[in-house]
Amino acid sequence: MKNIVIASPHSLHDQLEIELGVTFTVTRIKSREALTAEYLKALNPSYVFFPHWSWIIPDEILTDFQCVIFHMTDLPYGRGGSPLQNLIVRGKKATVISAIKCVKELDAGPIYLKMPLTLDGTAKEILDRASTVIQQMIFKIVEGCGELKDQLGDVVSFKRRVSDDGDLSHLETTNQIYDYIRMLDADNYPCAFIEIDNFRLEFTSAKHVGETVEAVVKFHRRDK
Template identity: 55%
Template sequence: MKVIIATIKSWNIKRAVEFKKKNERIIETHIITDKNELTYEKVKKINPKYIFFPHWSWIIPQNIYDNFTCIVFHMTDLPFGRGGSPLQNLIERGIENTKISAIKVDGGIDTGDIYLKKDLNLNGTAEEIYIRASKIIFNDMIPEIIAEQLIPKPQKGEVVEFKRRKPEQSEIKPELTIEQIYDYIRMLDAEEYPKAFIKFGKYRLEFSRASFKSGKIIADVEIKEVESHE
């Protein structure tokens, strides 16, 4: 069997390499980490049974998902939470536990049929959560889809849509409670994400590695001088 794993985050790339090595006798795994490499011509040449997208930031070309089985992994209990920035939207709503939904790409925004779902706890920093999710996807979900030849089923339930967050929404506002400030810091604390910040005159204070103890937040802070137009 041939599969493609298309992903961009370091924790998923690491897991993909481990998956390839572990299953090399029975699965021919191709790893794509650059959107320019995900072309119909390249995919057709490989002719995979599945293309898995554990974390992908770009639109999947229609000529690929129309001709190959493409599966994405979304961090909500679909159809609740369709749309962008699922982790941040969940934490901002005070949700502590969610599902990872494996869905077939159909051209809509997280509208595809569901292969399976797995539980995911939302404690810790965004990066810790993503790493935990990656382990579930590669150790449990992908092997189960392949081994059981799962047939996806239509989504059921009330549709709730999320909006993709913008970088300026990472600013910590004074009306937030201390618990909400902690959540803001941790939900944005991951590779290549805009850190939670406070503006202080010509400076920008960016926060990471937060812990919440005895009613107070302990965190790392990086102080930058910014241009007046930022």
């Protein structure tokens, strides 16, 4: 069995690890501290896959191992942070996941392959679908189906969004409100919100009902 590493701290990828383990010898790395060149040398993996990794990968690892990251845009369009949210606020209904060789420059490596992904539903639903697509891509790459090709086209960069960008108070349409709520509706994401007087209202589970949007709301007392 081929030996691969999956680097992701997120429970979202627990099932990915299990499914890949049927075909490959899989080692899971869940923390920045565990991702060391010494550990990887001992494992000697064919590939190190990063389905969702928020930390800088040491240069030595990039040099000595085949590192593959997955980015939720049609690169070189959408290099940078928060691709899911940046796509939705731009009105995109679908995208592709790009599997690229990881290099020092952010999201700039050559591409193994791309596969389509719809952007319907909540962030959690989209990420779950993305995990399934990533699993298919990993099989293809390990089996030698992905031929590295340079990125072509104009570079469009995304700025990483922060929690304050989830503020609903400046929006003008119910479609915008729906999109803002759903694109942040996943584990470990800061919810869309409005602040009024002493409270912060956080919204999840948005749905269209006629011309309106219904959602679950939680009231949190704001710190004085």
